[in-house]
Amino acid sequence: MSAETSSAVRWRYSVMNFGLTIPAQAGSFLLLYYVDDRKLDPGWAATAMTVFALYNAANNPLIGYLSDRTHSRWGRRIPYVRFGWLPALICFALLFMTPFNGVDSPVALLTYLVVVWALWETFGTAVGTGYLSLLPEMFRTYAERTAVAWRMNLVQTLGLLFGLALPPLLAGWLGWGGMGVLFALLSAGAILFGLGALFERPGPAQSPLGFGAALRATFSHRAFLVVVAAQTLRFFATGTLATGMGFFVRYSLGQEGGAVTTGLLAAAFVTAGLALWPWRALLAPRLGPRGTLMLAFGLSGAALLPLALALVQTVAGALLSTVLFGAALAGMILMGDVILADVIDEDELRSGQRREGMYFGMSGLITTLSGALTSQVFGAVTRASGYDPRLTTQPDGVAEGFRFFMTVPPIAGALLAVGVLLFYPLHGDRLGAMRAALAQRRESEGPVGGGQW
Known part of the structure; x- marks a missing residue:
């Protein structure tokens, strides 16, 4: 067996997650920015977001498949991170700097959103897929992965705090464009900090599968299908909550300004960061990945x-609910990548190949569909409630419409995820047997080179 990675490598890899999390989560405010601030028609905005969710879903497996087959002086995954992060962050900042508005130039505003978002999604997918595909390759044992997952998710929680809690407040101080530039600079610093610590191990000797064969092999893997279904429901639940918070605070609670929205979201993610250690130390070792996720989903719905x-009906009551949701969120974010790494390990035991890129790409394809679902629910709720950003006074149904949007879809998603995870096969004795068999195979293959320890 190869030596374990150092603590420094684990931290540097984990800190990069901060740079990926901020823009991904701040993107939740694009609806608020383009609809409520720039006055884009809500139906147009919902349609555009749905189209991009589908586009991003399609390019995830393609980029993952290409990374599995890439050969370069930097390896298979690293080139996608090394050369994709800068254009991705530039496009992110530009998304919040449109010169158009929906009253005077609605078509130009929509065109700007479509073009810049397409570029951001393409480069961002390349970076994210390359980065996540390195996790099960760099860190081979369950002990390493849980140690890295704790660091990654502690950093991710900070990224969630920045990306979901601060944008309304920063937009009030700096403007939306200033917020985008500031977040791009913070993300760049985190990515550059960890870039030099990335490494790859030698690939398998077998010829890689063709694209069609790789798709069939991936979609025939029951454990993978269960995991991505649950993760899609997770992102749907958290996505609707994050997207709806600004609207809920303004129209349901009657609070103007971004400070209340920032405070509520900050409370959720600070709580999630504080709760990571109890989940990792007390619950995850006893419940395993599946049981940990099931408990976390159930608590989030409650x-x-x-x-x-x-x-x-008050800000104080909403604060209590968001704190409780944050405590449950810690369990979800802790186990998300660890459970998928187990799925990839089982595939290696079955096929003799490492296909991290394809698995994370296909996971991205399916989970990204949660964005399309969120957008469609948003569009349906705004139509049903009569919300119109051009009105100075909204109809009475808007307040209850945004309360419904921010709560019922997340609760339904959480409950469905618990049901889906009942069918996950890698738990208990079967999971232990799989890990033991894979460890024995790697032991027989001898040490591998190419690591930075």
């Missing part, structure tokens, strides 16, 4: 019930 039933 946390939002008071909001959904209109038992909470």
Whole structure:
């Protein structure tokens, strides 16, 4: 067996997650920016976001497949990170700097969104797929992966705090464009900090599968299908909550300005960061990946019930619900990549190949569809409630419409995820047997080179 990675390598890899998380999460405010600030028609915005969710879903597996087959002086995954991060962050900043508005130039505004978003999605997918595909390759044992997952998700929680809690507040101080530039600079610093610590191990001797064969092999893997279904429901639940918070605060709670929105989201993600250690130390070792995720999903749905039933009508009550949701979120973010790494390990045991790129790419394809679902629910709720950003006074149904949007879809997604995970096969004795067999195979193959220890 090869030596384990150093603590420095684990931290540098993990800190890069901060640079990926900020723009991905701040993108949740594009609806608020383009619809409520720039006055783009809500139906146009929902349609555009749906199209891009589908586009991003399609390019995820393609980029993952290409990375599995890439041969370069930097390796298979690293070139996508090394050469993709700068254009991705430039496009992210430009998304919040449109010179058009939906009253005077609605077509120009929509065109700007479409073009810049397409570029951002393409480069961002390349960076994210390359980065995540390195996790199971760089860190081979369960102990290493849980140690890295704790660091990654501690950093990710900070990124969530920045990316989801601060944009409304920063937009009030710096403008939306200033917020985008500041976040791009912070992300660039985190990515550059970790870039030199990335390394790859020698690939398998077998010829890689063709694209069609790789797709068939991936979609015939039951454990993978269950994981991505649950993860899609997770992103749907958190996506609707994050997207709806600004609208909920303004129209349901009657609070103007971004400070309340920032405070509520910050409370959720600070709580998630603080709760990571108890989940990792007390619950994850006893429950395993599947049990940990099931408990986390169940608790997240329960946390939002008071909001959904209109038992909470004040900012203080909303704060309590978001804190409870943050405690549950910690379990979801802790286990997301670890459970997928187990799926990839089982595939290696079955096929003799390492196909991290394809698995993370296909995971991205399916989970990205949560964005399309979120957009369609948003469009349906705004139409049904009568919301119109051009009106100075909104209809009475808008307040309840945004309460529904921010609570019922996340609760439904959480409950469905618990049900889906009941069918996940890699748990208990089967998971232990798989890990032992893979460790024995790697032991028999001898040490591998190419690492930075």
